Amino acid sequence: MNNSTEMTKEECVLNQVVLTRVLPSLYTIIFFVGICLNGLNLWIFCYIPSDRSFIVYLKNIVVADLIMTITFPVKILSDAKIGHEMLYIVVCRFSQVVFYLNMYIGILFLAILGFDRYYKIVMPMQSSSFQTVSFSKFISAGIWITMAIITVPNMILTNKPSSGTGKTNCAQLKSPLGVQWHKASNYICIAIFVFVFCLLVVFYLSISRKIYKSHQRLRRNSDARRASKRNIYSILFVFFVCFVPYHVCRIPYTLSQTGSNYSCQVRNTLFYIKEITLLMSASNVCLDPVIYFFMCQPFRKRLFEKLHINNSIQETERTVRISSTRIL
Template identity: 30%
Template sequence: MKTNSSSESVDGCTVNDQMVPFTVLYGFIFLTGLIGSLLALWAFVRSRNAKKCMNVYLINLLISDFLLTLALPFKIAVDLEVAPWRLKIFHCQVSAVLIYISMYASIIFLAFVSADRYLQITQSSRLYRIQEVGFARMMSAVVWTLVLFVMVPNMAIPIKDIPEKELVTCAEFKQKLGLHWHMLTNFLCMAIFLNASAAVLVSNGFVLKRLWGSRGGSEQERASSRQATRNIAVVTLAYMVCFVPYHGVRTPYVLTQNQIITSCPVKRHLFLAKESTILLAVMHLCFDPILYFYLSHSFRQRVTEAFKPRGNTYTLAQGPMQAEQLLAEGGIQVQDSGELAVQNS
């Protein structure tokens, strides 16, 4: 049975009455991310060369993307104010937590991807063991254990039974123990983010420095170095845009949930800031397939083969002059046997 004060929260301050415009962007992110994730799943399943350290981290990043994809429809339904009461409870207990599980798993795996790329470039024999597939699988299991240990109690801690109303925030369902654990989760997640960000920035910084120092040589080598520099710079910028703004407002917003900040205008502004920045964080769902394409050779090969025009294939000897001419014409395909093949469209 609904109460008369259906648009007011417990303390009389409504913060979530402007959510409908966000749902349009969430819907676009959901559709784009779903298509990209399904394409990535297809490419990795069909790949014959998936047993690489980098691919292990990318596949786990893909798993976190699917968790986010599963959770977004519930958030969209709640924000559109079309969800029944039980679905709102489910969102606060399960699907909203899945969004954060996905976010922090993605942040950690992006840090591992950056570190692994740096190790591949340095090719240090002293660090060879941490580039083995077994180590990558072990670290992936540790990551999921850590993230689930931090987040699952937010699902498991019992909630309060409150009267039904149209607009409700997840904090209103939490008992004191739930609010305290939520506060602790905030500080643990902030520590995860800061450490992962340091790994991303340091690793990519060293890679950029190394690429900048190797800009000599032939014109082809310089062009390849410039392309790699742009790719790494774009990935780093996308990471910063997606995740830094949210963590700038996360702690102040949690203080409003625990009634440490009680001003209603401040609560409203912090809630809208949190929703705006978490929208940026969710956008990594659209960027990750681009990351797969640039960092996974097997993924790039499968996608390229799938969208390449079909035609007759002629095998040629690997002569230097022939190779340069054919590459310039844009008709080369490298076969598994190591031979060069020309694709006639």
């Protein structure tokens, strides 16, 4: 009986090769790609004036992605068991909080971009203060401040000393109030995701209907139609690839950690799925440039200029620009 119990426990041990080698290696790839892409993006956007609300929102996403990317090295070293145990405490108290802070800031800005596209395509003749640069800066500041209020207390309330046994988890470093705040902030963040998900579905159903009617009425060629769809749906592509899988898995994973009706194997399986989908969320820092390239003509223009791209792509660029005139 004891041998059977020990075998079951042994079988339930998490695979250390996956945790300390595979995942850190994948995060390392994302880090180097993300830091290069977002460094380039920031450089390009420095040459683009913030004369439209759309540009303001894109610049905020670039900043959020760059900050998120900077948190990866500490996580990589900690997960790979390289360096002092203090790195794990730094991950729990600081870098993990900053990661989630900027992830949900990015999600909120995707919702804002979706609404911006919806307003300009579905109601192009109506003017609104929402479209002004000053209002977009106000909205952007509000998003940063609100998310900081929700998440930063997780840093302050993760203030208990490590047990020194090497088996400490982040929850054990939190004060009782910290545990409660962590739960509350998790629920708020999940609610933010669900809200944004519903908004994007509504916006893009309306946008799709509008684009279809426009193409039917104007009988645009298929190339222009594909370019238009590519421009618009890049936001949905990034959102569904990066954030939907993680949030679908987050609820059963959380239940498995708090409930007693789950076997060890099920808990481990959900843990692996959670880690893989979290990695997909982290890859957001590499996929957001898709939005900048396909939806922002000034970004494409500056990028081609700075990279000294020759005129061989100008015809393709002109087709994309024409099809995007109403969008931008």
